[in-house]
Amino acid sequence: GVALLRVMDSRAPTRAEDSKEDLRDEIDASIEDLQTIGDPRAAVIACYRRLQRTASDAGVERRASDTPFELLHRLLQRESVPEERARRLTILFEAARFSTATVDDRMRREALDCLIEIRTRLGAEV
Secondary structure, X not given: OHHHHHXXXXXXXXXXXXXXXXXXXXXXXXXXXXXXXXXXXXXXXXXXXXXXXXXXXXXXXXXOOOOHHHHHHHHHHHOOOOHHHHHHHHHHHHHHHHOOOOXXXXXXHHHHHHHHHHHHHOOOOO
16 A cells, blocks of 8 residues: 555656646636737736736745746746746736836737747647
């Protein structure tokens, strides 16, 4: 019985695997948001909020002094997401959430491209 439990336990996903799978799921949902939400600003903000929740669920500590970049950077860095894509995606999130500048379909498409590359790098095709 003990040997069976050890074998079963060794096949159980690790916390890191669970975290990565949760991140993949949220990225999939974010990609869908970007493709289906009509307003580009609302779509980009929806993605940011999803990834914020994912960071929290994954145990990434939210510090009072965190900017959107810092929180998501820690989550994406932990998952070995390319720095350039993580940075660009977060800049788009910050612009959509905190700027009065127009968020257009070009920005939506750029966020979508970032998410697709991140999703691919996390180990599965979109």
